[in-house]
Amino acid sequence: MAKQAGSTIRSVRGSRTGRPIMALLDLLGRRWSLRILWELRGEPLTSRALRTACDEASPTVLQARLSELREAGFVELGDAGGYRLTPLGRELCETFMPLHRFAERWKR
Amino acid sequence: MAKQAGSTIRSVRGSRTGRPIMALLDLLGRRWSLRILWELRGEPLTSRALRTACDEASPTVLQARLSELREAGFVELGDAGGYRLTPLGRELCETFMPLHRFAERWKR
DNA sequence: TCTGTTGCTACAATTATCGTAGCAGCACGC
DNA sequence: GCGTGCTGCTACGATAATTGTAGCAACAGA
Numbered sequence: 110m111a112k113q114a115g116s117t118i119r120s121v122r123g124s125r126t127g128r129p130i131m132a133l134l135d136l137l138g139r140r141w142s143l144r145i146l147w148e149l150r151g152e153p154l155t156s157r158a159l160r161t162a163c164d165e166a167s168p169t170v171l172q173a174r175l176s177e178l179r180e181a182g183f184v185e186l187g188d189a190g191g192y193r194l195t196p197l198g199r200e201l202c203e204t205f206m207p208l209h210r211f212a213e214r215w216k217r
Numbered sequence: 218m219a220k221q222a223g224s225t226i227r228s229v230r231g232s233r234t235g236r237p238i239m240a241l242l243d244l245l246g247r248r249w250s251l252r253i254l255w256e257l258r259g260e261p262l263t264s265r266a267l268r269t270a271c272d273e274a275s276p277t278v279l280q281a282r283l284s285e286l287r288e289a290g291f292v293e294l295g296d297a298g299g300y301r302l303t304p305l306g307r308e309l310c311e312t313f314m315p316l317h318r319f320a321e322r323w324k325r
Numbered sequence: 326t327c328t329g330t331t332g333c334t335a336c337a338a339t340t341a342t343c344g345t346a347g348c349a350g351c352a353c354g355c
Numbered sequence: 356g357c358g359t360g361c362t363g364c365t366a367c368g369a370t371a372a373t374t375g376t377a378g379c380a381a382c383a384g385a
Binding site for chain 2: 330334
């Protein structure tokens, strides 16, 4: 499912509860979602650059996630090519930016 | 893999890069991880109460995630039974608590 | 002993993800 | 035109993760 950008996406788990946080947690809980947002926090990246940044994750999933994140309004495809965060996506990214500091302290 | 609490866990993706944030993003990016932390934000929950809170997610995954989150030091099993956040886990939870407000505004 | 908890597991079926390969479209230099 | 190299994106078989149902042992109270 979730074939191409703009088409249907598997209904986000938890959205039926009507609680947006559940839908958001589910979307962000899919593999590579968080990582993609994280890697896009800086400059726009082409699909291949993003793939490289994400440890060579398979393009299949990357495209799926990008489609979902685009439909959610967090990511967009720039005119000159390359993916980048929308203002909304940037806001979301800022939201869990403190994770960075936390992770550094966690560092098992 | 990741059979029981305290045993080995599949090495967290990204940990090889030496960047803790990657390991954390990977751990949190597994299905139900974020949701579990979210549901435990309040009172301790028994495994079955947690399962109910998580839309009847299958106990297999729930146990797997709980083991991982326990090994990571975010969740613990109370003496009288019931799962709860450790101080560290609570700190992590606070970190992405702003997501709640964000989700409310996002609300497609 | 019976009932109802607790945390936790087995196992087959279904999905998601991986990994490799490759497509069409576009811009470049030749 | 022709090739080269980029872009976003997809097909498809193999592998791993997740689901759903059922059930276990251990413990507590009646």
